[in-house]
Amino acid sequence: KAGVTQTPRYLIKTRGQQVTLSCSPISGHRSVSWYQQTPGQGLQFLFEYFSETQRNKGNFPGRFSGRQFSNSRSEMNVSTLELGDSALYLCASSTGQGHTDTQYFGPGTRLTVL
Amino acid sequence: QKEVEQDPGPLSVPEGAIVSLNCTYSNSAFQYFMWYRQYSRKGPELLMYTYSSGNKEDGRFTAQVDKSSKYISLFIRDSQPSDSATYLCAMSGTSGTYKYIFGTGTRLKVLA
DSSP states (O other): OOOOEEEOSEEEEOTTOOEEEEEEOOTTOOEEEEEEEETTTEEEEEEEEETTEEEEEOSOOTTEEEEEOTTSOEEEEEOSOOGGGOEEEEEEEEOOOSTTOOOEEOOOEEEEEO | OOSEEEOOOOEEEETTOOEEEEEEEOOTTEEEEEEEEEOTTSOOEEEEEEESSEEEEETTEEEEEETTTTEEEEEESSOOGGGOEEEEEEEEESSSOOOOEEOOOEEEEEEO
């Protein structure tokens, strides 16, 4: 079974631009969660989508948004980029059924904002 | 204060040593506790999962949860250079949020 894939793997943008990241979950998984990972803050939860609906949201500003398509693929968008948005963005997929559900992570997209 | 605290390390040990990695937390609603391993330039992979207090063993790895002290540990026996990675603890509760809270990770280096 193919794992979680994320594209692109690396991205360089400048302040003020916007960016869209993509995540393809494991086949059959309906939940996709997004996380931001930085050296100082670690992994921070952005949001979770299940069956095309945002089910949970972390404490990030509205510049961070996402969506999920009917095939469970998900995109994350960051508008008006700031230097502090430089991070590794990880998505994780799971069946979405209960707290014991295992999250499987993709390799991440490394975003650098100049 | 962060909900989950984890010593960032780095922690360097000789091959064969017993490694102890720890996290403390403040939210008593956490019921599910996980340990992830993350190699450089890779996403985290689940190592161990435990529910509530107690121990769980899987090969060279033992996860321990002490809910009364709000403290969890991961022990690695007979550590190998291939265990060199960042170890992240994660927790979730029963409120139906399906949201994991992660520690910042401890970088471990096992020296051959």
